[in-house]
Amino acid sequence: MATTMAATAAGSAVSSFAKLSSSAVAGAGVQNAAFPRSAAATSLGGKASSLYGASMPYARNAVSVKASSTSRNTLTRAELGDSLEEFLAKATTDKNLARLLVCMGEALRTIAFKVRTASCGATACVNTFGDEQLAVDMLADKLLFEALRHSHVCKYACSEEEPILQDMEGEGFSVAFDPLDGSSIVDTNFTVGTIFGVWPGDKLTGITGRDQAASAMGIYGPRTTYVVAINGFPGTHEFLLMDDGKWQHVKETTEIKEGKLFSPGNLRATFDNADYEKLINYYVSEKYTLRYTGGMVPDVNQIIVKERGIFTNVTSPTTKAKLRLLFEVAPLGLLIENAGGYSSDGKQSVLDKVVVNTDDRTQVAYGSRDEIIRFEETLYGDSRLKAELAAATV
Numbered sequence: 001m002a003t004t005m006a007a008t009a010a011g012s013a014v015s016s017f018a019k020l021s022s023s024a025v026a027g028a029g030v031q032n033a034a035f036p037r038s039a040a041a042t043s044l045g046g047k048a049s050s051l052y053g054a055s056m057p058y059a060r061n062a063v064s065v066k067a068s069s070t071s072r073n074t075l076t077r078a079e080l081g082d083s084l085e086e087f088l089a090k091a092t093t094d095k096n097l098a099r100l101l102v103c104m105g106e107a108l109r110t111i112a113f114k115v116r117t118a119s120c121g122a123t124a125c126v127n128t129f130g131d132e133q134l135a136v137d138m139l140a141d142k143l144l145f146e147a148l149r150h151s152h153v154c155k156y157a158c159s160e161e162e163p164i165l166q167d168m169e170g171e172g173f174s175v176a177f178d179p180l181d182g183s184s185i186v187d188t189n190f191t192v193g194t195i196f197g198v199w200p201g202d203k204l205t206g207i208t209g210r211d212q213a214a215s216a217m218g219i220y221g222p223r224t225t226y227v228v229a230i231n232g233f234p235g236t237h238e239f240l241l242m243d244d245g246k247w248q249h250v251k252e253t254t255e256i257k258e259g260k261l262f263s264p265g266n267l268r269a270t271f272d273n274a275d276y277e278k279l280i281n282y283y284v285s286e287k288y289t290l291r292y293t294g295g296m297v298p299d300v301n302q303i304i305v306k307e308r309g310i311f312t313n314v315t316s317p318t319t320k321a322k323l324r325l326l327f328e329v330a331p332l333g334l335l336i337e338n339a340g341g342y343s344s345d346g347k348q349s350v351l352d353k354v355v356v357n358t359d360d361r362t363q364v365a366y367g368s369r370d371e372i373i374r375f376e377e378t379l380y381g382d383s384r385l386k387a388e389l390a391a392a393t394v
């Protein structure tokens, strides 16, 4: 309640501030559009400006978290209200990983601006990139490759648009990304997003989601947010893009509770997958709330924000798997599991699936523990989570 009140009070301060300094904000937009190199450098080395203080709507709210022994041995305090850079200094001792996440954050900020100002016709939503007019998903793709090259800590990168590994000429990590998930719903002004996973080393096949050093999504909705999970650091962390262009830590999720909320992807599969039909009928008969946009980023993000629910995308003999393990499913798996949730392809966590080819596809569910048990039992008659739970309680 205290946080909500602080946010409301400061919210009106922010809007009067925005009115007073609309030219400064417009200027920031122009600067964003010009990003990637200069802004990344400023952010990496820069200090919070006075603008930052003026527009900070959330009271600093200390949250104590115990980092795992693989990352830090000391009690680390992640505080709501921290900047992205402050948070990363507490969440990881790996300065290269922090640098990469900051660089990607700068690209996300620019993509948000490009999506917000895209012009949409009958066939595509386009915006400018230098002298070019590009579809926004292609533009996002270019910006992300540029940011990774600029980071100097990325060896290889590939994307849904460019699945062949590209040499980024840095060292430390390799990154796979979906530049603009939901590009077909940009024109309807639904929320869309970027998804990426960061793997240590120089391999993006022969790896699993569990090997990720971090994963994240950028979410372009009424607000722009950057949701980050760092392997070995508890929780999934939401950062809000502020008026001054900085990311501010506004939420930490460490538990996905039980609650009747469902997002049924590939619903057409119920036509010839009787078990999926049975699962959907269960949700309806139990009066679950339907919350589904058809964009995987907002549909999965709502589980992290609401801290409950289930997202399913199930296949059938006539509707094959569409979602890609490397670019979408594994990174979202780490975000959900770090938040205290569970993921499944029907039989195992999606984090345990080996990426054989960059184009591997799979069915998937994300949600609370009991929802994932129900998902596995309904589809395959049994759930490995039950056995794990029984073993844990002995």
Ligand SMILES: O=C(COP(=O)(O)O)[C@@H](O)[C@H](O)[C@H](O)[C@H](O)COP(=O)(O)O
Binding pocket: 180, 181, 182, 183, 184, 185, 264, 265, 266, 267, 268, 294, 295, 296, 297, 299, 313, 323
């Ligand atoms: O892949 C996605 C979007 O593709 P695109 O618009 O080409 O960037 C995802 O967002 C999924 O399409 C989505 O979550 C969902 O699985 C779609 O399923 P359905 O509603 O059955 O079409």
